[in-house]
Amino acid sequence: MSKVVAENLPDAQGHFGQYGGRYVPETLMHPLQELEAEYFRAQHDAAFQEELSYYLKEFCGRPTPLYFAERLTRELGGAKIYLEREDLLHTGAHKINNAMGQILLAKRMGKTRIIAETGAGQHGVATATVAAMFGFKCVIYMGAVDCQRQELNVYRMKMLGSEVVPVHAGQKTLKEAVNEAMRDWVTNIRSTHYILGTAYGAHPYPVMVRNFQRIMGDEARAQILEKESRLPDMLLACVGGGSNAIGLFYPFLDDAGVKMVGVEAGGLGIKPEQHAARFHGGSLGVLQGTRSYILQDDFGQIQSTHSVSAGLDYAAVGPEHAWLHDQKRVEYTYATDDKALEAFTKLARLEGIIPALESAHAVAECIVRAPQMSKDALIIVNLSGRGDKDVAQAADKIGLQMPK
Numbered sequence: 169m170s171k172v173v174a175e176n177l178p179d180a181q182g183h184f185g186q187y188g189g190r191y192v193p194e195t196l197m198h199p200l201q202e203l204e205a206e207y208f209r210a211q212h213d214a215a216f217q218e219e220l221s222y223y224l225k226e227f228c229g230r231p232t233p234l235y236f237a238e239r240l241t242r243e244l245g246g247a248k249i250y251l252e253r254e255d256l257l258h259t260g261a262h263k264i265n266n267a268m269g270q271i272l273l274a275k276r277m278g279k280t281r282i283i284a285e286t287g288a289g290q291h292g293v294a295t296a297t298v299a300a301m302f303g304f305k306c307v308i309y310m311g312a313v314d315c316q317r318q319e320l321n322v323y324r325m326k327m328l329g330s331e332v333v334p335v336h337a338g339q340k341t342l343k344e345a346v347n348e349a350m351r352d353w354v355t356n357i358r359s360t361h362y363i364l365g366t367a368y369g370a371h372p373y374p375v376m377v378r379n380f381q382r383i384m385g386d387e388a389r390a391q392i393l394e395k396e397s398r399l400p401d402m403l404l405a406c407v408g409g410g411s412n413a414i415g416l417f418y419p420f421l422d423d424a425g426v427k428m429v430g431v432e433a434g435g436l437g438i439k440p441e442q443h444a445a446r447f448h449g450g451s452l453g454v455l456q457g458t459r460s461y462i463l464q465d466d467f468g469q470i471q472s473t474h475s476v477s478a479g480l481d482y483a484a485v486g487p488e489h490a491w492l493h494d495q496k497r498v499e500y501t502y503a504t505d506d507k508a509l510e511a512f513t514k515l516a517r518l519e520g521i522i523p524a525l526e527s528a529h530a531v532a533e534c535i536v537r538a539p540q541m542s543k544d545a546l547i548i549v550n551l552s553g554r555g556d557k558d559v560a561q562a563a564d565k566i567g568l569q570m571p572k
């Protein structure tokens with residue numbers, strides 16, 4: 169892979185090869201162009217970058233450690249495993265890297281109101297947090313089913329002063345929440361910035377979110393070079409919309425020796441409507457502003473999806489991943505609910521770290537890959553978030569009993 173290719177994408181219209189772009193109603197074209205122009209100005213503005221670095225360090229807790237998982241490594245008996253500890257970040261996941269970047273942009277643009285969509289609630293919590301910090305009015309759209317399975321996060325957002333709007337349409341999960349957020353944005357465009365939570369949607373969101381999240385890969389790269397004096401052999405990350413994966417992968421894309429594996433939600437197995445593995449049953453289509461791999465039926469209707477983890481439960485994947493998939497630069501596989509739950513427990517008991525169910529999908533793939541690799545090989549697993557939000561659900565699934 170030549171340097172030039174990765175650095176030239178997306179093109180000026182936001183295309184990654186045949187993916188990406190800007191498929192939105194006319195009323196959103198102008199605000200997206202305005203956002204794009206302001207973002208690229210901010211990106212090259214030293215004062216903006218300095219302000220962002222300040223808050224990422226002083227408020228969010230960056231840099232996060234790259235932690236050697238000694239007991240997991242010994243147990244699996246193969247490659248040496250490092251964990252990228254995004255779970256230690258304020259609010260408990262990588263989402264706040266992007267939320268912080270976008271709120272500073274909203275401030276710069278003179279907006280006063282923030283909206284966002286959320287699945288597992290981690291992006292909602294991150295957004296509610298930065299909105300509280302900078303004194304913005306904030307409304308979060310969340311599917312009614314997700315509100316139920318992530319009750320703790322609903323209360324966190326409300327505690328932070330945000331309004332949470334449950335969405336009762338369709339499957340009542342992330343896709344419907346995004347629809348409602350887009351509807352709100354069209355109506356309130358002057359006052360409102362939409363903080364989209366993943367490397368998805370209409371241009372410039374995929375490139376902007378990737379750039380706000382690449383700090384994970386930039387830090388991990390410096391840290392592994394310091395600890396091991398060489399680059400890793402493999403990077404593993406779960407893929408929902410794709411922001412934690414692209415954030416870790418991006419700074420390594422030109423390093424041919426670094427293999428990358430994205431792990432999607434295999435749910436109950438690869439049968440229609442039982443999973444959210446877009447590269448295993450998805451096809452080319454347009455959804456919510458962008459062109460990518462999408463789970464759809466023969467008539468182009470979006471299929472239902474299933475995953476034990478709300479954060480991976482989405483019918484489409486970020487356009488840059490679609491491109492990297494076709495280039496064969498990144499391999500995409502999946503972990504089922506059962507394997508993710510096994511990995512969740514294993515990491516808790518071997519390392520004293522309870523991962524998010526989303527991140528547990530990456531750990532599950534690590535459990536498969538590490539034993540097949542030699543002891544001097546190095547793996548970095550993106551621990552995109554912590555599992556506090558998932559403990560009740562996981563306890564129920566694995567049958568933990570309340571002591572009597």
Ligand SMILES: *Cc1c(COP(=O)(O)O)cnc(C)c1O
Pocket residue numbers: 261262263288290291365366367406407408409410411412413479480524526527552553554
């Ligand atoms: C939201 C979330 C994900 C999935 O989103 P990506 O954009 O694919 O990273 C993964 N892990 C955690 C902890 C999350 O909160």
